Amino acid sequence: MSGPLVTVIVPAYNAARFIEDAVRSALDQTYANCEIIVVDDGSTDDTRGRVAAFGPRVTLIEQANAGPSAARNTGIRRSRGAYVAFLDADDVWLPNKVARAVETLDQDPGTDVVYDWWSFIDEGGHARPQVCAPAHEGDVLEPLLMGCFLRPSVVTIRRTCLDQTGLFDPALSWAEDYDLFLRIALAGHRFRPVPEALTRARLTDASLTSNPAKHAAYQRRVLDRVFDGAALPARLRAPAFREAAYQTLLVNTAMYCLWRGQLEDARALLLEGVRLRPVSLTRPGFYIGLAMRTLPAGHQTWQELTGAADAVTAKLAELLRSLFATPALPREIAHEQRIAWSALWTALALMHASRRRWPRAAACLGRSLLDHPLTAPTALGRGAIGNWKAVRATLRM
Numbered sequence: 001m002s003g004p005l006v007t008v009i010v011p012a013y014n015a016a017r018f019i020e021d022a023v024r025s026a027l028d029q030t031y032a033n034c035e036i037i038v039v040d041d042g043s044t045d046d047t048r049g050r051v052a053a054f055g056p057r058v059t060l061i062e063q064a065n066a067g068p069s070a071a072r073n074t075g076i077r078r079s080r081g082a083y084v085a086f087l088d089a090d091d092v093w094l095p096n097k098v099a100r101a102v103e104t105l106d107q108d109p110g111t112d113v114v115y116d117w118w119s120f121i122d123e124g125g126h127a128r129p130q131v132c133a134p135a136h137e138g139d140v141l142e143p144l145l146m147g148c149f150l151r152p153s154v155v156t157i158r159r160t161c162l163d164q165t166g167l168f169d170p171a172l173s174w175a176e177d178y179d180l181f182l183r184i185a186l187a188g189h190r191f192r193p194v195p196e197a198l199t200r201a202r203l204t205d206a207s208l209t210s211n212p213a214k215h216a217a218y219q220r221r222v223l224d225r226v227f228d229g230a231a232l233p234a235r236l237r238a239p240a241f242r243e244a245a246y247q248t249l250l251v252n253t254a255m256y257c258l259w260r261g262q263l264e265d266a267r268a269l270l271l272e273g274v275r276l277r278p279v280s281l282t283r284p285g286f287y288i289g290l291a292m293r294t295l296p297a298g299h300q301t302w303q304e305l306t307g308a309a310d311a312v313t314a315k316l317a318e319l320l321r322s323l324f325a326t327p328a329l330p331r332e333i334a335h336e337q338r339i340a341w342s343a344l345w346t347a348l349a350l351m352h353a354s355r356r357r358w359p360r361a362a363a364c365l366g367r368s369l370l371d372h373p374l375t376a377p378t379a380l381g382r383g384a385i386g387n388w389k390a391v392r393a394t395l396r397m
Contacts, residue, residue: 004035006098006156007081011071012051015089018202020050021125023058026094031099037061037078038089041071047089061269069168069176069269072152076159076167084153084159091203092221093153097198101156104194112161112189113181115154118199120298130296138192141185142236145226145245147252148178154199155181156344175218181241182222186231198380203298213265216253223249243276250276257292262366267322274323278332281340284379287347290316306355313348320344342372346379 008026012019019038019374026036036058038051042065051060063074076084083105085098097116104114120128134149143149165187168176185191226232227242250273258266273280279395291312292300305312321331324337345368352361 004081005033005377006031006035006083006096007075007079007087007103007159008034008036008085008087008098009072009075010036010038010087010089011041011068011075012038012089013065013068014043014045014047014048014070015042016045016050017123018049018090018204019047021092021140022087022089023051023054025094026087026098027054027057029093029098030095030097030237031102034098035059035080038218039063039071039074041065041067041076043203066175067170069170069172070162076162079159082159083156085156085386087202088151091376092125092155092202094198098156100196100198105158105194106157108192110190111192112158113191114156114182114194115150115191116194116196116198118151118154118201119197120325121200121202122200122298123204125202126188127200128203129304130141130298130300133195133197134212135193135195135381136191138190139185139188140191141182141233141243143312144185145223145236145241147248148175148181150181151199151201152177153201157184165189170297172218172222174215177223177291178219179222179225183209184225186226186229201284203296212231212256212260212262213251215267216249216269220246244314247276251280251290253292254319257296258315259296266319267326270319270323271326271329277332278330278336281336282343282375284343284347284350287316287344290319291347291351302354306351307361309348309351309355310359312351313327316344317350322330339372339375342368342375343379344368345371346376348377349376391395 010019010022010026024378026034038058040051048060051058058076061074061078063071073088076107083102085101100116101114105111116133117133119131122128130229135151136143148368160185164182165180167180169179172179173331184219223245227245250269254266254269256274257269267393292305294312294315295304295308297353320340324334345364349361349368352364365376
């Protein structure tokens with residue numbers, strides 16, 4: 001072949017601890033027609049030396065520190081491949097990751113972005129139980145506006161797509177990947193999943209932001225660009241959809257703050273989110289979603305959630321008490337207090353019942369009925385003849 005078909009771009013900043021694992025996983029791909037470019041973004045540790053040890057199989061580019069967007073853009077500009085794949089310096093790929101992406105793109109000329117599923121590993125490389133398996137396909141703008149279901153290490157993009165839509169925005173310190181994915185979707189490019197967990201995302205202290213509220217501010221800035229822009233399709237301009245998108249961002253960030261023990265930030269963000277759609281407080285499924293997000297990344301599974309139901313109960317009850325104790329609480333939210341508590345206890349009853357903890361389930365159900373007699377029967381009625389999968393789907397998990 002005359003040149004590499006796939007360019008793998010690895011931005012690296014002080015990544016000496018994990019860069020060898022990442023590069024080795026790229027070199028060990030079953031698909032061999034690749035070039036690997038590592039862009040060292042002004043590291044002060046031994047990142048460069050560890051990459052240089054791989055020799056000519058890896059192209060090392062050095063630049064002054066300018067952030068991940070600029071590093072990825074440097075790699076894109078130096079790339080020769082028809083397809084571009086990104087690999088964060090602390091993540092790793094399974095050996096057939098690139099082969100499956102190339103196969104999908106080759107077989108479907110109408111698709112410009114493919115993405116695989118991913119699981120999590122800790123700093124020592126040990127697997128965590130959660131697998132992220134989004135299935136959005138084709139025009140993904142609507143689900144993408146409801147939350148970024150992708151990460152850089154899982155996507156492979158046609159270079160022509162990047163030429164048309166532009167590269168990463170270096171002005172964004174965070175959410176630069178979300179911005180790029182939205183611009184690609186907004187331009188009408190189509191996405192397709194590879195339904196296999198081929199990426200291992202490493203959970204490190206560096207990968208977990210200590211300032212989730214600031215991170216959310218960048219995500220909101222990205223959403224503002226889309227919702228305020230002229231290119232947004234008319235079908236997505238309804239105020240209710242915009243409110244739902246912003247609420248999702250705010251509530252997810254609130255739960256991240258709660259997980260980090262930042263109760264006041266969590267309360268403020270949750271309040272801002274539910275003000276957009278106060279009716280959310282009355283839905284048991286809303287609290288199941290909150291409960292899932294009280295768990296750390298890598299552990300957000302139904303089994304882990306129900307296994308930690310007591311701890312989850314304490315956290316959500318503390319958050320809800322804090323919310324309704326807010327001074328000058330808007331009337332439309334204060335009005336929902338009894339139904340909100342009933343919905344929370346209904347959700348917790350379902351969680352306990354799924355593990356056959358009948359006494360605790362009955363206690364939660366009793367508290368739900370005391371707070372508001374109709375909430376639990378209505379939710380259970382939606383669940384259809386006791387099928388747990390149907391119950392969870394109906395509760396909008």
